[in-house]
Amino acid sequence: MKIEDILMTASMPIASPTYPKGPYRFVNREYMIISYESDPAAIREAVPEPLQPDGSNTVLYEFIRMPDSTGFGDYTESGIVIPCTYKGESVNFVAQMYLDCEPPISGGREIWGFPKKLADVSLKVNRDTLAGRLEYGDQLVAVASMAYKHENAICAHHGSQMCDVTPFIRKLTKTQVNLKIIPDVDGSPAIAQLVAYNLTDVQVKGAWESPARLHLIPHVNAPVADLPVRRVVGGTHFVADLTLPYGRVLYDYLKEPLWDARSAMSSPLAAQLA
Secondary structure, three states: OOHHHHHHOOOOOOOOOOOOOOOEEEEEEEEEEEEEEOOHHHHHHHOOOOOEEOOOOEEEEEEEEEEEEOOOEEEEEEEEEEEEEEOOEEEEEEEEEEEOOHHHHHHHHHHHOOOEEEOEEEEEEEOOEEEEEEEEOOEEEEEEEEEOOOEEOOOOOOOOOOOOOHHHHHHHHOOEEEEEEEEOOOOOEEEEEEEEEOOEEEEEEEEEEEOEEEEEOOOOOOOHHHOOOOEEEEEEEEEEEEEEOOOEEEEEOOOOOHHHHHHHHOOHHHHHHO
């Protein structure tokens, strides 16, 4: 096996790479997103510095069905996203993710730092209800539901001849941020980064809103209930085609350690200048 062949391989194991090179196209990707208010202290605890919670005390709980994903296959995932800011920019921090397929778990963690773990997830239409369910180790962790396609979110406020997908394209292309931590061979961090990415080539095929419910159950290995539901704001259901490109380093903890900045701000000179 030649060195150039090794360096051209997309992923491990080299005998049968887990996933190919990107970018990665998703067709008919279906979302159910429940927006809810949570505890501000719990949100602050879940958000890594230097990101800041956006102050809305809002959390997004997502179920996503991906039936056609380039290089990754057919799978469903669930997780928590927290609206934040970074240097004044509005971003979404992806806090937890659970899914039922190996290639996107490995690829997501290794490339972008998605916080993915193996679990059993479903998103399906049950008569008049769009239902999401997350189980971890045969224990129920999250249940979400929406009334199925009650209000057309694209056309409801524009009339049938003036449908506008722009708000949903804006939501999907908003900067998303992951905390990527990969250890070196001695256990010390080889990579400790905030990784940013933006979805591209988005085509929204439909979007709906309705009342929604969300129930989270404490579990040590799937701690979604650590961000408790105080009040459900509403549910959004939409279907889109999109591309997941490679990401970029937003912040490198090994090159820009926060403790140096804190030491500088706590110095006598800093106190005089404050």
